[in-house]
Amino acid sequence: MIVAGIDIGSSSTKAVIIADDKLLAWSIISSKPDSFETAREVMELALKNAGLCLEQIERIVSTGYGRINIPFAHEKITEISCHALGSHKLFPHVRTILDMGGQDCKVIRCNEHGKVVNFVMNDKCAAGTGRYLERIANILALPLEKTGDLSFQIIEGPAPINSYCAVFAERDVQLLVRQGKHRNDILAGAYQSIIERIYSLCARVGIQEPLSISGGIAKNSGVVKRLENKLRIKACIADEPQIVGALGAALFAKTPPRH
Amino acid sequence: MITAGIDVGTEATKIVILRDNNIASWHVLNTGDEDAARLGDKALHEAAVKANLSPAEIERLAVTGLCDIQMPLLHEQVPETKCIAMGVNWLLPSTRIVVDLGVWKSLVLKCQNGIPTKIARNDKCASGTGKYLDVVARIIGIGIEEMADLSLRSEKYVAVESTCTVFAESEVISLLHMQHRREDIAKGALMGLAKRIHPLILELGMERDVTLVGGLAHNKGLVIAIEELLGHNLLVPPEPQIVGALGAALISQGRANF
Numbered sequence: 001m002i003v004a005g006i007d008i009g010s011s012s013t014k015a016v017i018i019a020d021d022k023l024l025a026w027s028i029i030s031s032k033p034d035s036f037e038t039a040r041e042v043m044e045l046a047l048k049n050a051g052l053c054l055e056q057i058e059r060i061v062s063t064g065y066g067r068i069n070i071p072f073a074h075e076k077i078t079e080i081s082c083h084a085l086g087s088h089k090l091f092p093h094v095r096t097i098l099d100m101g102g103q104d105c106k107v108i109r110c111n112e113h114g115k116v117v118n119f120v121m122n123d124k125c126a127a128g129t130g131r132y133l134e135r136i137a138n139i140l141a142l143p144l145e146k147t148g149d150l151s152f153q154i155i156e157g158p159a160p161i162n163s164y165c166a167v168f169a170e171r172d173v174q175l176l177v178r179q180g181k182h183r184n185d186i187l188a189g190a191y192q193s194i195i196e197r198i199y200s201l202c203a204r205v206g207i208q209e210p211l212s213i214s215g216g217i218a219k220n221s222g223v224v225k226r227l228e229n230k231l232r233i234k235a236c237i238a239d240e241p242q243i244v245g246a247l248g249a250a251l252f253a254k255t256p257p258r259h
Numbered sequence: 260m261i262t263a264g265i266d267v268g269t270e271a272t273k274i275v276i277l278r279d280n281n282i283a284s285w286h287v288l289n290t291g292d293e294d295a296a297r298l299g300d301k302a303l304h305e306a307a308v309k310a311n312l313s314p315a316e317i318e319r320l321a322v323t324g325l326c327d328i329q330m331p332l333l334h335e336q337v338p339e340t341k342c343i344a345m346g347v348n349w350l351l352p353s354t355r356i357v358v359d360l361g362v363w364k365s366l367v368l369k370c371q372n373g374i375p376t377k378i379a380r381n382d383k384c385a386s387g388t389g390k391y392l393d394v395v396a397r398i399i400g401i402g403i404e405e406m407a408d409l410s411l412r413s414e415k416y417v418a419v420e421s422t423c424t425v426f427a428e429s430e431v432i433s434l435l436h437m438q439h440r441r442e443d444i445a446k447g448a449l450m451g452l453a454k455r456i457h458p459l460i461l462e463l464g465m466e467r468d469v470t471l472v473g474g475l476a477h478n479k480g481l482v483i484a485i486e487e488l489l490g491h492n493l494l495v496p497p498e499p500q501i502v503g504a505l506g507a508a509l510i511s512q513g514r515a516n517f
Contacts, residue, residue, distance in 0.1 A: 010429065033436035103426060125384075126425035135425070166425050167385035167394070168363070 004046065004057045005249025006039050006073060007082065008064030011102025011130060011216065013038045014246040015046035017057065018254075025050035026243045039070045059253040063245055065104065065123065077252050079245050080108055080119050086248030087212045088114025091236040095208040098198070098227075098235075099244070100217035102130040107202050120204045126166040128197030130216055133223075135166055136190045139173050140183045148222030151187035158188035169193065191222045198223070199230055212236040214244040263317045264507025265302055266342065267324035270362045271474065273501045274302040276310045276317065277508040284310035285501045290325075299330040321507040337510050339503050340368055340375040346506030347470050348373030350496045355466040358456060358485070358493075359503075360475035362389040367459040369466065373506075379459040385424040387455030389475050394424050395448040398431045399441050406445045407480035413446035420451075427451065445480065453484040460489070470494040472502040 002024070007014045013031045017024045027045035032038045039062065047053060054072065062073035063082040070076075087097045088110060097108040104123035111117050126132055137144045159181040163169045169190070176186050211233050217223050218241030228235055238244060261283070266273045272290045276283040286306040293301050299322070307314045319334045323342040347354045348370065359366040364382040368375045381387050385394075389403075396406045410416075417439045421427040427448070434444050460469065469489060475481055476499030486493050496502060 033433045103429070124426075125423050131425050163383070165384050166423075167390055168383070171363075 001058050001254065002052065002056055003250050003253035004043065004060045005082065005246040005251070005253055006043060006060065006062045006064070006070065007079065007243070007245035007249060008035055008039055008062065008070075009101045009245075010065055010104075012242065013042045013064070014243045015039075015042040016243050016246040016250045017046050017050045017052065018247070018250045023247070024052070026240065026246065028242055036070060040072075043072070061249040061253040063249045065101075074253070077249060080106065080116055080121070082245045082248030082252065083214060084108050084110040084116045084248065085114045085251050086244040086246070087214060089247060089251060090238050090244065091210060091212050094210050094212045094236060096202075096205075096211045098202065098211065098213045099215040100128075100130060100198070100213075100223075101215045102134070105129050105198060105201055107205050107207075109205050109208065118205050120201055122197075122201060127164050127169075128194060128201060132166040132169065132194055132197075133190065133220070135170055136173055136187070139170055140177070140186065142183070142187075145219075147187050148191075148220045150184050151191045151222040152225075153184045154188050155182040155185050157185060158192055159185040161186075161189045161193050164193075164197075187222070191226060194223065195226045195230060198227060202231070207231060207233065209233055210236055212238075214238065214241045216242055218242075260319075260512055261312065261317050262319045262321070262508045262511035263303060263306065264342065264504040264509070264511060265299060265320065265322045265324075265330075266339065266501070266503035266507060267298070267322065267326065268361055268474075269325065269364075271500065272298055272302055272324075273504040274306045275501050275504040275508045276306050276312065277505070277512065278310070282505065283312065285498065285504065287500060299333075303330070319511040321511040323503055323507045334511065337507055340366070340378055342503045342506030342510065343472065344368055344370040344375040344506065345373045345509045346502035346504070347472060347496070349505065349509055350502065351468065351470050351494050353468045354470040354494065356460060356463065356469045358460065358469065358471050358473075360389060360456070360471070360473040360481075362393070362474065364388055365456055365459065367456070367463060369463045377463045379462045381455075381459065386422055386427070387452060387459075391424045391427065391452055391455075392448060392475070392478075392481075394428050395419070395431050395445075398428055399435070399444060401441075401445075403478065406449070407478045409442045409445040410449050410480035411483070413440070413442040415443055416446035416450055417443040418450070419444070419447040422455070446484070449478075449480045449484040450487070452481065453488050456485065457488045465489075467491065468494050470496070472496065472499040474500050476500070 106121040109118040326336045357368045367379045369377040
């Protein structure tokens with residue numbers, strides 16, 4: 001049985017195609033303002049990677065933020081459940097999942113079957129999401145991918161960013177730049193801030209090991225290393241941490257419809 | 260008696276010179292343009308020229324807002340809540356609630372006879388501040404002033420649902436992509452801002468009259484949006500930005516109590 005999952009995120013949209021338990025293909029593209037178009041495109045790309053056509057996919061489950069219903073998906077399941085199941089598939093012993101996307105951050109507790117037992121999500125405030133780091137990288141005229149490593153190459157010491165709000169933090173960063181602070185030090189301050197936000201979120205549901213980290217942020221050493229240090233935990237991270245939600249959605253597609 | 264009040268904001272510094280019971284002059288300058296040591300002097304000088312006075316004729320001076328300016332004449336620093344309440348009471352004595360909106364903050368006061376009795380403040384989150392409108396205006400590709408005019412031509416507003424300014428930015432990009440009218444999006448954003456402020460008013464307990472002050476009070480579109488939520492008219496003084504500085508000048512005159 002060939003099934004697929006699509007995870008529509010605010011920054012990127014992912015598709016995964018599986019046959020029984022085998023990963024056939026996956027794809028990631030940047031999310032466009034038109035969610036339907038984005039979903040169609042990412043699905044086409046995954047099908048191309050798998051050498052398949054849409055008719056050969058028996059069931060498709062969609063997940064992700066937004067109220068879009070994808071016409072070619074058979075069911076929509078919450079991203080919380082999809083991330084739990086996807087993480088569980090990759091790391092069967094996992095009990096806590098931290099997933100951070102462009103516009104949200106969630107901490108999910110799951111049981112031995114990958115079923116959600118508790119979770120907390122911030123999708124209302126940009127502080128503690130990928131956007132916070134993106135905007136600061138933007139002001140410093142740096143690509144986001146470089147900022148993690150730079151944030152460890154401290155010159156004088158982390159320049160503290162006191163504002164909680166991502167917009168106010170931008171103002172703080174501009175002031176620090178005017179004061180001549182080195183951008184590595186500013187980045188160190190910014191990463192410290194975001195770790196505080198993530199840590200607070202984690203504390204609300206508690207962390208039970210093993211912990212896995214997924215979403216774009218899992219590729220960011222600036223966050224992962226600091227968080228691992230703070231929690232004193234080594235996290236499990238997939239080779240492709242961004243597709244965990246879509247994988248979970250595909251796994252749900254294997255099971256009969258839920259009511 | 261000639262007194263002066265200076266209100267130092269993050270963006271703008273305002274000064275009022277009071278001669279007995281009249282405003283002799285007022286002036287607004289950019290806070291960022293001068294360093295702290297010279298900002299006060301510059302403000303005083305500009306306002307004195309406008310009032311046909313020499314700075315030496317000013318007998319007392321009070322400062323409010325971000326008070327770290329240095330002034331030889333400085334007699335006192337006064338909390339901005341007291342200055343705003345005092346200034347509004349002098350201009351519009353029927354006021355019971357003042358809403359002060361700036362670029363980086365929103366402040367709501369309940370007051371009686373020029374004394375603040377309850378305070379609700381947001382200076383931590385960009386939503387509910389002028390910054391939110393700045394961000395939306397930039398995405399639409401217009402200035403803040405144009406935003407008011409655009410919104411007045413809206414027939415059916417499109418809600419900007421995101422409570423976060425950063426997310427609202429993405430949302431407005433989507434709304435533009437979906438071909439919604441800029442007029443309706445502008446109105447939606449103004450309603451979004453009004454919806455952040457309304458709970459602060461309710462927190463203090465609604466009581467009329469409600470007066471809007473601060474730089475954003477010039478925005479007719481915002482005034483209308485807040486009025487729609489409140490269900491009644493707002494009062495707006497002719498120069499809403501100088502209310503804090505006026506209050507500081509009044510307090511300098513010793514009008515602490517009526």
